[in-house]
Amino acid sequence: MIKRSAAPLYLFEYMFDIFPQLVVNSLIAGSIYALLAVSFNFIFSATRFFNLAHGSFAVIAAYAVFYFGRELGLPTFLAVGIGVLFAATSAILIDRFIFHPLKMRGGSPMILLVASLGVFTVINSIISMIFGSSFKTISNTIDKQYFELFGAAFTSVQLWIFILSLVVSIGFFIILEKTIFGKVVAAVSDDEEVSKIVGIDTDKVMAKVFFIGGGIAGLGGILAGFDTGVQPSLDMFFLLKAVIAAIIGGIGNPYGALLGAYLIGFLENFGIWVIPSEWKDTIAFVLLIVFLIFRPSGILKRK
Amino acid sequence: MIALEVKKMKKNFGGVKAVDGLSLKFEKGQITSLIGPNGAGKSTMVNLMTAMYPPDAGKMIVHGVTLEKWKSYNMPTYGVTRTFQDVRLFEQMSVLDNVLVVLTERGVFRSLFETHGELHLKQAEEILKRVDLWKKRDEKAEDLSYGQRKLLEIGRAVAMDADIYFFDEPFAGLFKEMVKTVVSILHELKNNGKTILLIEHNMDLIRELSDHVIVVDAGKFFAEGEASDVLARKDVVEAYLGE
Amino acid sequence: MDYIMHLSVLVGVYAILGLSLNLVVGYSGLLSLAHAAFYGVGAYGSAILMKDFGFSFLSAVVLSVLITMAVGVLIGLVLSKFDGDYYALASLGFSVIAFGVFLNWRDLTNGAFGIFGIPKPEIFGYKFLAGEPYAFLVLLAVIFTFLICYFVVNSSFGRVLKAIREDEKALQVFGYKTTLYKLAVFVISAGLAGFAGTLYGSYISFIDPGGFDDLVSVNLIVVVILGGLASLNGSLLGAAFFVLLPELLRFVGMPDSITGQMRQMIYGLGLIALMMYRPQGILGKFRL
Numbered sequence: 001m002i003k004r005s006a007a008p009l010y011l012f013e014y015m016f017d018i019f020p021q022l023v024v025n026s027l028i029a030g031s032i033y034a035l036l037a038v039s040f041n042f043i044f045s046a047t048r049f050f051n052l053a054h055g056s057f058a059v060i061a062a063y064a065v066f067y068f069g070r071e072l073g074l075p076t077f078l079a080v081g082i083g084v085l086f087a088a089t090s091a092i093l094i095d096r097f098i099f100h101p102l103k104m105r106g107g108s109p110m111i112l113l114v115a116s117l118g119v120f121t122v123i124n125s126i127i128s129m130i131f132g133s134s135f136k137t138i139s140n141t142i143d144k145q146y147f148e149l150f151g152a153a154f155t156s157v158q159l160w161i162f163i164l165s166l167v168v169s170i171g172f173f174i175i176l177e178k179t180i181f182g183k184v185v186a187a188v189s190d191d192e193e194v195s196k197i198v199g200i201d202t203d204k205v206m207a208k209v210f211f212i213g214g215g216i217a218g219l220g221g222i223l224a225g226f227d228t229g230v231q232p233s234l235d236m237f238f239l240l241k242a243v244i245a246a247i248i249g250g251i252g253n254p255y256g257a258l259l260g261a262y263l264i265g266f267l268e269n270f271g272i273w274v275i276p277s278e279w280k281d282t283i284a285f286v287l288l289i290v291f292l293i294f295r296p297s298g299i300l301k302r303k
Numbered sequence: 304m305i306a307l308e309v310k311k312m313k314k315n316f317g318g319v320k321a322v323d324g325l326s327l328k329f330e331k332g333q334i335t336s337l338i339g340p341n342g343a344g345k346s347t348m349v350n351l352m353t354a355m356y357p358p359d360a361g362k363m364i365v366h367g368v369t370l371e372k373w374k375s376y377n378m379p380t381y382g383v384t385r386t387f388q389d390v391r392l393f394e395q396m397s398v399l400d401n402v403l404v405v406l407t408e409r410g411v412f413r414s415l416f417e418t419h420g421e422l423h424l425k426q427a428e429e430i431l432k433r434v435d436l437w438k439k440r441d442e443k444a445e446d447l448s449y450g451q452r453k454l455l456e457i458g459r460a461v462a463m464d465a466d467i468y469f470f471d472e473p474f475a476g477l478f479k480e481m482v483k484t485v486v487s488i489l490h491e492l493k494n495n496g497k498t499i500l501l502i503e504h505n506m507d508l509i510r511e512l513s514d515h516v517i518v519v520d521a522g523k524f525f526a527e528g529e530a531s532d533v534l535a536r537k538d539v540v541e542a543y544l545g546e
Numbered sequence: 547m548d549y550i551m552h553l554s555v556l557v558g559v560y561a562i563l564g565l566s567l568n569l570v571v572g573y574s575g576l577l578s579l580a581h582a583a584f585y586g587v588g589a590y591g592s593a594i595l596m597k598d599f600g601f602s603f604l605s606a607v608v609l610s611v612l613i614t615m616a617v618g619v620l621i622g623l624v625l626s627k628f629d630g631d632y633y634a635l636a637s638l639g640f641s642v643i644a645f646g647v648f649l650n651w652r653d654l655t656n657g658a659f660g661i662f663g664i665p666k667p668e669i670f671g672y673k674f675l676a677g678e679p680y681a682f683l684v685l686l687a688v689i690f691t692f693l694i695c696y697f698v699v700n701s702s703f704g705r706v707l708k709a710i711r712e713d714e715k716a717l718q719v720f721g722y723k724t725t726l727y728k729l730a731v732f733v734i735s736a737g738l739a740g741f742a743g744t745l746y747g748s749y750i751s752f753i754d755p756g757g758f759d760d761l762v763s764v765n766l767i768v769v770v771i772l773g774g775l776a777s778l779n780g781s782l783l784g785a786a787f788f789v790l791l792p793e794l795l796r797f798v799g800m801p802d803s804i805t806g807q808m809r810q811m812i813y814g815l816g817l818i819a820l821m822m823y824r825p826q827g828i829l830g831k832f833r834l
Contacts (some may be wrong), residue, residue, distance in 0.1 A: 107825070111821050118821065119814065124761075124814075125808070278650040288635075288639050296632065355715070391716040407705065414701065414703040420702075463720065
């Protein structure tokens with residue numbers, strides 16, 4: 001930690017200078033992770049198994065935007081809408097034809113997890129075959145304006161990421177807390193059997209949960225794509241960030257997922273202050289392992 | 304002589320006091336029945352006494368030694384074994400394997416280089432014949448009938464050759480023939496000086512088998528004594544019916 | 547003929563990987579997605595020992611396997627505390643961390659550039675070149691691995707593993723410190739995976755981090771489940787399928803560029819279909 005011990009004045013100033021940029025970077029990363037994590041937690045709470053294909057929804061949306069936005073040249077917001085729809089629809093179809101039937105056959109959570117692994121593999125291979133495995137940018141001819149705030153630079157795209165993520169998250173939480181649908185989902189998440197007994201059509205609720213969760217994950221993937229581009233292998237990346245954030249923040253608690261997402265965003269970006277940047281992705285994992293050992297339920301308690 | 308004693312046991316589950324300051328004593332070589340309405344904390348007590356989880360408070364003393372670490376894998380060392388109310392067998396394994404696995408060497412290395420295979424097989428044969436399952440030894444546990452599964456669980460417990468046995472509703476759902484088998488097994492164990500704790504709801508069997516009966520309700524001690532006395536008490540009957 | 551020998555070597559390597567992973571997944575019921583990490587440590591270990599330190603093949607293999615097992619102990623200690631979903635997740639995490647190490651510890655592993663020119667095995671003066679000699683070497687290795695797995699599985703230890711898979715908490719009541727067993731089988735499995743890595747590295751003579759990432763772990767799980775859980779023959783079948791499927795696809799006219807992904811897709815669909823209709827896998831003896 002040479003930067004810390006005998007820090008001459010200019011290093012202090014350097015740290016002070018870079019601090020706002022790190023905060024901005026953290027917020028951007030956190031915004032993307034937030035959508036992924038909140039959607040993952042939402043679906044997990046209702047279905048009670050780890051869907052390893054969650055990141056695939058995000059990638060589907062991102063590639064849809066690539067195709068409709070860049071290849072076909074549709075206006076950006078339209079492409080984004082289509083992308084989100086693609087992701088949401090994929091999610092609901094996968095539940096309808098794979099996860100739900102498996103549950104009906106009495107499949108254990110492990111069987112569902114393995115099936116989701118199969119789904120992950122299939123989607124990954126299809127996208128690779130159609131689009132190739134190289135890296136692609138999806139941001140169109142968006143006029144990239146540059147802003148500066150307290151010495152931190154960011155683009156208009158990044159501003160959109162932050163704002164969209166915030167708006168969608170808030171909207172989601174309002175739906176969860178204030179609407180009847182939100183309460184119904186909470187009931188099903190709490191106890192599916194009892195919900196059925198009191199007359200809730202749990203199948204319909206699950207379908208909607210997948211639709212919404214898939215859509216939000218899709219948006220997360222799109223925003224990430226706008227920030228840094230897309231590659232088929234991002235499906236694993238998105239999945240892992242989502243899961244780690246959800247677990248660390250507090251599995252079963254939607255605010256926990258939000259907290260975990262921003263926590264990871266901050267720890268990753270501030271972490272590379274002290275360790276070489278190529279180890280950035282490892283930070284999240286080490287954190288996961290630490291939490292799984294000492295506090296597997298995460299920071300916030302299950303709701 | 305007291306084989307096993309628990310003092311002032313407490314266990315909460317998310318705000319529910321499953322066991323609330325319960326103290327129990329079990330005489331060596333006797334069959335003690337633990338009865339009480341559903342939710343009284345009987346199964347929780349057995350779980351605590353077999354260290355499935357640690358108590359929130361309380362002590363357990365086995366053969367005069369106070370238990371330090373509440374780890375279930377230590378319980379056989381103290382001579383304690385059990386069956387489960389919800390029959391926990393090794394479902395996809397054969398009947399024979401279900402019994403063999405509790406007979407074979409416990410250490411990692413010693414189980415890799417097992418030297419007493421034949422002996423264990425003979426012991427397993429004896430036990431399975433006792434519970435009438437030797438002919439089904441190659442069938443998977445999950446393919447047995449409910450009664451056969453319960454018998455297998457009892458056979459597995461007997462194979463442990465323990466000092467103290469906890470049987471959690473061993474008679475539930477059994478046909479007459481099987482009930483006779485289990486009763487005779489319990490008598491055999493008792494004649495061999497074993498200590499038995501029985502959780503049961505069937506009053507006739509309790510009367511027939513028990514040397515001593517303890518009644519618990521809502522996680523607390525309620526009454527104890529000889530079967531005929533306890534079961535005749537009005538307040539005991541009310542506690543049962545009131546639930 | 548040379549090409550058949552080439553495929554045989556690959557089938558052999560995957561057979562060793564599949565057999566060892568089945569010990570953990572099929573027999574012990576632990577969905578480990580960390581296997582590629584050990585495959586990589588073995589490969590990198592022997593490559594570095596031979597190239598940078600001049601070790602002979604045999605001593606490099608032995609040492610590399612020991613190193614892999616040591617890593618297995620560390621990772622296994624952490625993983626033994628989990629089961630089910632969390633086990634899968636944590637093991638996946640370790641796979642990613644291992645990949646990060648292969649990629650970023652450039653001084654040791656040469657990072658993304660990989661390690662070139664890994665020497666072929668020279669045992670007692672005889673050099674095992676590619677083709678029949680290497681295929682024979684790998685065949686011996688597979689037989690060796692199979693025998694070890696067979697021994698483990700049919701011992702009392704193996705019976706304990708199966709009971710852990712069925713109901714770990716119930717088994718503990720009968721006096722088993724199950725964590726030790728989970729650790730032991732994990733370390734054995736890791737060592738064998740490392741062994742496969744050493745064979746692979748010397749055969750292809752070039753390794754890079756991409757050959758040992760989390761997707762490889764996923765593929766290995768598919769190999770094991772497809773072939774059959776808790777079936778040693780199943781793992782052989784799964785390995786053969788895995789290596790030969792792209793060849794079959796190429797044979798029916800599929801362009802080279804997508805045979806790999808086609809295989810992935812078929813495998814993914816196969817996995818889903820199996821979970822729906824035959825969760826124990828083709829030759830498997832137990833379901834998750």
